Amino acid sequence: MTSQGDEATPRSVQLSVDGTVVTATEGDSLLAVCRGLGVEVPTLCYGDTLTARNACRICVVELDGNRTLVPACSRPAEEGQVVHTDSARVRTSRKVVLELLGSSVDLSLTKGVEAWNERYEADPSRFGPSAAPAGIGERDRRVTGEHHHADPLTAATVAQPAKIDNPLYVRDYSKCILCFKCVDACGEQWQNTFAISAAGRGFDARIATEFDVALTDSACVYCGNCIAVCPTGALMSTAEFDLRGAGNWAPERQHETTTVCSYCGVGCNLTVHVQDNEIVNISSPSDHDVTHGNLCIKGRFGYVNVQPPRRRVKD
Amino acid sequence: MDLHFTAKDPTTAERDAVDDVLGAPLDRTAVDRAATGQYLRAERGGAAVRRQRHLLLPALLALVDRVGWISPEGLDYIGLRLGVAPAEVYGVASFYALLALEPRLTRSVVHVCVDLACRMAGGVDEQRHRYEDSDTLVVDSACLGQCDRAPAAMVTEPGAPARHRVDAREATVIAQCGEASLTLLRRVDVIAPTDLDAYRAHGGYVALRRALDIGPAAVRAEVDAAGLVGRGGAAFPTGRKWAAVAAAPGQPHHLVCNADESEPGTFKDRVILEGDPFAVIEAMTIAAYATGCEHGWIYLRGEYPLARARLEEAMARARRGGLLGPNVMGRGFAFDVEVFRGAGAYICGEETAIFNSIEGYRGEPRTKPPFPVEVGLFGRPTLVNNVETLINVLPIVADGAAEYRRLGTVGSPGPKLFCLSGSVRSPGVYEVPFGTTLGGLIERAGGLTEGRTLQAVLIGGAAGSFVGPEQLDLPLTFEATRAAGTTVGSGVVMVIDDQADLVDLVTRIAAFFRDESCGQCVPCRVGTVRQEEAILRLSVGKRQRHERAHDLEILHDVGQTMRDASICGLGQTAWNAIESALTRFKLFPEDAP
Structure with a gap:
């Protein structure tokens, strides 16, 4: 067993970000360094409670000496690096990545995208009108390696009907950017349930249970930790989904109350989201020592003792 | 971990297929619902069971081999045996084109x-x-x-x-068969591929013996002095890679021979693997000795069944001859090799995607750094070399770096294998010194097919570029091709005559990248789709001038972003060949009628 004193003290390094020389701890991500400087670096797949997956590639920056751009979220700070966060190459890549995402995924509930589109002059409509949405389960049945013949006059999308197969939450994969956060939260990084995985390949890649079985037949334990990390609203509590569907979702009428979960002795912090005197969501702060934003089914969905569940209107 | 399996029991054939790979279950009742009538959990055995995850892809292939597809029951059984959740097994199974998740009941x-x-x-x-x-x-x-x-x-x-x-069409294995000038191909089609005595009689195991005589450091020094660079496409200096792995502190070190040759137009590694498998095994043994690896993997693409059979046979004979195993050549050096069969994924030729594939995960590339020489297969320092790179080590070690450097140029020493295909009289693999001109190489293959004229040559494969007839004087070296804005790549020289439809080829390249993208990062996953859509729009020919300009702009923007912002070489090169066709051949001129 090593004592604290035996561990190597992290080294300080100096690097330059957009001409400003900054001292950072070796191994910190360039993203953290930039944020420390107040330099905004847009990102979608980065989560503060998860290992960086660097899948979205919006956070790319230019690093002198590198042939390609590098992802700020997962490139560690090193001595002498020269970083450019707003060069022409960076701006082009961010613009096109935003266009690629915006043209293929419904980003209407993704925070920040509108402002980024403006900042990088991204025009997701440039690829033409969107292709017709896929039918239920159609994208899940795509065969890997089999070429999908699309109509080139429309832009292929991941649009498809939402998967509603349980009373607690909804999976609307037409909003999924494949950031892998739900998979990591469900799997080895938090819940260790492994109910979902990325499946398929390329543009047909999607988040799925085995053979696309309903969540009720899967290993899902309804902790909702996937909802907590989803950056695009693809995963959403049924309460919120129904309110939105009925046009009654009103963040301006909502307030949050922090409390401690009363179900067991762990002491998870709950943030209760209330609209019109009705609980609409329960989350936990991602910087909380105990939960790191995670809860169990009781904490996240077990508020029926406070209010009876809403009756879903059958489609 | 609390795994949850829902499917019914597998059939006897499915169970046997999986058990053939994984061995009999430790506790049959624990994996047999019929016996227990209970809800199934993972097989008991803890970490020892979970450490076998590298058998996941072999087990999936075993199911497809036996019954033609992976049923929910078969998939669950594999998960149960390996302690892997069914969703994860499904994620892996659905990654590969040679695996089927829908019933395939045809013969x-x-x-x-x-x-x-x-x-x-x-x-x-x-x-x-x-x-x-x-x-x-x-x-x-x-x-x-x-x-x-x-x-x-x-x-x-x-x-x-x-x-x-x-x-496929009947053809000679290599046109240069038996020529005295050959180094890399000298035994191909000359000796029976799996005859160990013949291999030794034709210079086999001379290099390994010398390696064991001079010691690992001297072997590394020879390889470094020879100026050998990787032949898989990236052209990284082999000596530097070997030095880094040898010096890496983590243990054990792994060796991976990248035989996932999937670049369209590339077949040189297949010819070596089928025609001279002992050479690959001997070269791997030397590489392992020089870099401190105890175990080697040959990641072989699933589309090469003959190569697999010959490798397996050669490995068995090498073991029997004391050339693989706990005491190689009686010199106290332990090394063995196994063949890991791919399942249909171009991306798995990417060096870090190989690791994920072997480890039983989806074949998605990893973030670099850390580089494989530090954190590679199973998180250990790993040497990844292409088949052709490895067999170059044999003449380097046997005859010395100076002798090796007599071939080729200063910047690109040694011999090189090129894959001639398309419109030439004698397509096949040709071994020439670096510096041979493109035109000279095509002449070597008998020249253009009778009565045709040259339209273009695709160099380096789908990730390479098209060049025109004016480049026939181009010396094929790393430095000269780079200066000419193209690449040696994996050695593809595909000759395209005037009757071939360049638009069709470019459209196919776009489709190829769309199909083979792993889907992990946005630039490549969506970019390859937008690229294909734009090419298809341009190729219909009825577009207005401003529409063409718009589509060309899309191609440039998306191409540049894939090149700059993709995680790995697949996305970074997905625009190369298309860009070259557009700029050098004015394939879709803006001002077309």
């Missing part, structure tokens, strides 16, 4: 190559029809690596054992 499955060389050979449609009968499922496939024998198809008949064969 055979035929993968018809629809890639570049086979298209030019004509008859992709005829090929598809040729196999059509009620008991055969015909599916399209990316390049099968048989471009010298195009058109090609791979036929699989599931069963115990499964039968795999490749149907």
Whole structure:
């Protein structure tokens, strides 16, 4: 067993970000360094409670000496690096990545995208009108390696009907950017349930249970930790989904109350989201020592003792 | 971990297929619902069971080999045996084109190559029809690596054992067979490939003996002095890689021979693996000795059944001859090799995707840094070298770096294998010194097909670039091709005559990248789709001038972003060949009528 004193003290390094020389701890991500400087670096797949997956590639920056751009979220700070966060190459890549995402995924509930589109002059409509949405389960049945013949006059999308197969939450994969956060939260990084995985390949890649079985037949334990990390609203509590569907979702009428979960002795912090005197969501702060934003089914969905569940209107 | 399995029990055939790979279960009742009548959990055995995850892909392949597809029951059984959640097994299974997750109950499955060389050979449609009968499922496939024998198809008949064969045109193995000038190909088609005595009689195991005599450091010094660079496409200095792995502190070190040759137009590694498997084994043994590896993996693409059979046989003979195993050549050095079979994924030729594939995860590339020499297979320092790179080590070690450098140029020493295909009289693998001109190489292959004129040459494969007839004087070296804005890449030289449809080839390249993108990062996942859409729009020809300009702008923007912002080499090169066709051949001129 090593004592604290035996561990190597992290080294300080100096690097330059957009001409400003900054001292950072070796191994910190360039993203953290930039944020420390107040330099905004847009990102979608980065989560503060998860290992960086660097899948979205919006956070790319230019690093002198590198042939390609590098992802700020997962490139560690090193001595002498020269970083450019707003060069022409960076701006082009961010613009096109935003266009690629915006043209293929419904980003209407993704925070920040509108402002980024403006900042990088991204025009997701440039690829033409969107292709017709896929039918239920159609994208899940795509065969890997089999070429999908699309109509080139429309832009292929991941649009498809939402998967509603349980009373607690909804999976609307037409909003999924494949950031892998739900998979990591469900799997080895938090819940260790492994109910979902990325499946398929390329543009047909999607988040799925085995053979696309309903969540009720899967290993899902309804902790909702996937909802907590989803950056695009693809995963959403049924309460919120129904309110939105009925046009009654009103963040301006909502307030949050922090409390401690009363179900067991762990002491998870709950943030209760209330609209019109009705609980609409329960989350936990991602910087909380105990939960790191995670809860169990009781904490996240077990508020029926406070209010009876809403009756879903059958489609 | 609390795993949750819902499917019913597998059939006896499925169970046997999986047990053949994983061994009998430790506790049969724990994995047999019929026996317990209970809700199933993972097999008992803890970490020892979970450490076998590298058997996941072999087990999936075993199911497809035995019964033709992966049923929910078979998939669950694998998960149960390995302690892996069914969603994860599904995620892996759905990554590969040679695995099927829907019932395939026909007697055979035929993968018809629809890639570049086979298209030019004509008859992709005829090929598809040729196999059509009620008991055969015909599916399209990316390049099968048989471009010298195009058109090609791979036929699989599931069963115990499964039968795999490749149907292609009859052709000589190599045109240069027996020529005295050959170094890398000198034994191919000269000796029986799996005859160890013949291999030794033709210079085999001289290099390993010398390596063991001079010691690991001297071997590394020779390789470094020889100026050998990687032949898989990236051209990284081999000596530097070896030095880094040898010096890496983590233990054990792993060696991976990248035999996932999938670049359309590339088949050189297949010719080596099929024709001189001992050379690959000997070279791997030297590489392992020089870098401190105890175990080697040959990641072989699933489309090379003959190479697999020959490698397995050669490995068995090498073991019997004391050339692999706990005491190689009686010199106290322990090393062994196993063949890991791919399952149809171009991306798995990417060095970090190989690691994920072997470890039983989806074949998605990893973030670099850390580099494989530090954190590679199973998180250990790993040496990854291409087949051709490795066999270059044999003459370097046997004859010394100075002798090796007599061939080739200062910047690109040594011999090089090129894959000649398309419109040449004698397609095949050719060994020439670096510096041979493009035109000279095409002449070596008998020149253009009778009565045709040259339109273009695709150098380096789908990730390479098209050049025009004015480049026939181009010396094929790393430095000269780079200066000319192209690449040696994996050694593809695909000759395209005036009758070939360049637009069709470019469209196929776009489709190829769309199909083979792993889907992990946005630039490549969506970019390859937008690229294909724009090419298809441009190729219909009825577009207004401003529409063409718009589509060309899309191609440039998306291409630049894929090159700059993709995680790995696949996305970074997905625009290369298309860009070259657009700029050098004015394929879709803005001002077209």
